[in-house]
Amino acid sequence: MxxxxxxxxxxxxxxxxxxxxxxxxxxxxxxxxxxxxxxxKISFIEKPWCQRLGTPFAYDVGEGSWSPQAIASPPIFDRLRSVAFYEGPARDLVIALKFFRQRELAKPMGRWMSRAGSELLKEDSLIVPVPLHWLRLLSRRFNQSADLARVIAKECGGQFEPELLKRRKKTRRQVGLSAKARQKNVRSAFSVDQTRSGQIQGRHVVLIDDVITTGSTIAACSKTLLSAGAASVDVLTFAYADTSNHAGASTSGKP
Ligand SMILES: [Zn+2]
Known part of the structure; x- marks a missing residue:
């Protein structure tokens, strides 16, 4: 016993x-x-929402509807889902995980993400975290998005792939940059590991990040994955920052 x-x-x-x-x-x-x-206090994002951007509608306009933002500026990825808006305790959790190194938070946060993104996650999905540049990984010692992706892959049975996508350029922090400068900042910042490019052909990828703010990093990653042969890319983040100048996911968030 x-x-x-x-x-x-x-x-x-x-x-x-x-x-x-x-x-x-x-x-x-x-x-x-x-x-x-x-x-x-957490602003959980709940249905009914935009099929593409996952932003909530004030009233039900029918399953599969797109928000005006998604129609005006369709994102390069298929669908985006997030647990909560980037404010209050949801923001505190993101900051505690990333900057205060409370890595144990990845477990509950990853589980909530699995629930919020259940329609995206399949057993044959590749679960790919947004990578850090190796120099930043060296100073931070861990990639919070990879910690989340590991939990999510375990929950859904998907394939955890932390090495597939590489950040080859050490980009400036996106905070404080204009939308155009952000896009320029991350352009060609990512690449798919050449030795493993065959593994991505025709596959469904779920890209994982802790928070989507400007959308330009997510857009650049999605573009790289699709160019490398991924059949489709969905995005799952813990938090969604309600900014008015998203590059890849242009939306004003709350209706
Ligand atoms: Zn509490």
């Missing part, structure tokens, strides 16, 4: 260390969860 001591140890651990909300550290009843207060 090996299970009993382990269960007893876990019980003791829970007794000594009460479970905490993953965002604000208030006590909660279940592991890897949010307290009621944080749950209420």
């Amino acid at each position: 090996m299970a009993l001591p382990r269960a007893a140890a876990r019980f003791t651990l829970h007794f000594l260390l009460p479970l905490r909300c993953v965002s604000c550290t208030s006590p909660v009843g279940t592991p890897d969860s949010l307290c009621a207060d944080c749950w209420q």
Whole structure:
């Protein structure tokens, strides 16, 4: 009976260390969860939404409808889905994972992403994180998007591919750049690993990132994957920053 001591140890651990909300550290009843207060403060993105950009509609206009933004400026990828708007506790979680290195957050965040992106994720999908340049990876020591992608691949049974897409140019941070400058900044920044290009032919790719802000990085990655032979690219992010000048996913977000 090996299970009993382990269960007893876990019980003791829970007794000594009460479970905490993953965002604000208030006590909660279940592991890897949010307290009621944080749950209420998160702007979850819910149906009905735009089939392409996943942005919510104020009222139901029918399954498969496109938002005016998607019609005016169709994204290069097929569909985008995100868990929540980039504000409140959702923003705190993204920042805690990326800059405060709370890597354990990838587990609950990745699970929420799997749920939000369930219609995109298939067992034969390639789950590809937006890569960091190796120099940035060296200083940050981990790629938060790869941590999320690993959890998502495990949840959906898809193929985790952290090395397929490479960032060959160390791009400037996108913050503070104009839409045109952002596109120029990431143009030709990505490439598919030449030794593994055969693996991408005709495959469905789900591109993973922690947050979509300008859309230009996602657009550049999608373009690279499609040029390398991917059959289709969908995008799944934890948060969606409501900016008015998206390059790849032009939208004003909330209707
Ligand atoms: Zn909380």
